[in-house]
Amino acid sequence: MLKVENLHVKYGAIHAVKGIDLEVKEGEIVTLIGANGAGKSSTLKAISGLEKAAEGSITFNGQPLNKLSARNIMKLGISHVPEGRRIFAGLTVLENLEMGAYLRKDKAGIKEDLKKVYSRFPILEKRSRQDAATLSGGEQQMLAMGRALMAKPKLLLLDEPSMGLAPILVQEIFSIIQDIKAQGTTVLLVEQNARMALSIADRGYVLETGKVVYAGTGEELAESEEIAKAYLGG
Template sequence: MLKIDNLELNYGVIRALKGITMEVNEGEIVTLIGANGAGKSSTLKAISGIEKIKSGSITFMEENLHRKSAQDIVKRGISHVPEGRRIFPGLTVLENLEMGAYLRKDKEGIRQDLKMVYERFPILEARSKQDAATLSGGEQQMLAMGRALMSRPKLLLLDEPSMGLAPILVREIFSIIKDIKKQGTTVLLVEQNARMALSIADRAYVMETGSIVLSGSGEELASSKDIQKAYLGG
């Protein structure tokens, strides 16, 4: 579904991505783990067109995404839930969700998807007329995920969905991610909580300073002594 080949991305003189190669198959949850500054978020931003790459290729559904705008990439079926949620303050919960469907013209499909989002996140329906900025951190994360799902993505990019959330909410968010996969959406997950990420991942890549240094199944990496020592506190 998604293939990245020898991808390089710079921020000025800083090499954020140093020739990474990876892939995401349809129906998988794939996770990127690594320390802060490893290049995980930069990888997602390159895929979604937020950051322009220096060299290499990103292919989605056998189409090269090079020089495609972020809007075109959303149209092709990739939706990005950014780090920090980035909900729209001053707009209601409902208006935020509608923004996720702004490229769509099928009113009945949008109505059905809104119903689906409310079924998955009942608190959003209860808060539908509330300013999104007044939601709790967990509610804002649910809103950001619901907004992304309103574009009917084939591939969902999630950047640090558990950041700043209480442990009980973290478990709920990861349960929702597994449910999203069951409903047919492929997921590429960036997550500091490596233990939780590996527990739901089909496959995982470990990043260090802009490079991929290890890959394997979620189970294999979770049982690796080196990974346990470096990222799982064991």
């Protein structure tokens, strides 16, 4: 479904991603783990068109993405939930969700998907008329995920969905990610909580200073002593 080959991303003199290869197959949860500054978020931004690749190729269902705008990449079926949630303050929860569907023209389908988002995140329906900025961190994360799902993506990019959340909410977010996969959406997940990420991932890649240093199934990576020492706290 998604193929990234020899990807390089640069910010001026900073070489953030240095020749990454990765693949995401339809129906998988694939996770990228690694320390801060390893190049995980930059990889997602290059895939969704928020950053331009300096080198390498990105293809989605056989279509090259390198020269496409973020808007056109979204049209192909890729939604990105950025780090920090980036909800629209000053708009209500409902208006934020409607923004997720702004490229769609199927009014009946949008209405149906709004119902699905509300059934998955009941708190958002209760808060639908509230300014999105007044939501708690966990509620804002649910809103950011719900907004991305309103675009009806084939591939959902999630950047640090558990950041700053209480442990009980982290469990809930990861359970929702598994449910999103079960409903037929493929997920590429960047996550600091490596243990949780590997527990739900079909496959994973470990990044270090812009390069892939390990790759394997979620189970293989979770059981590796080297990875446990470096990323799983022992």
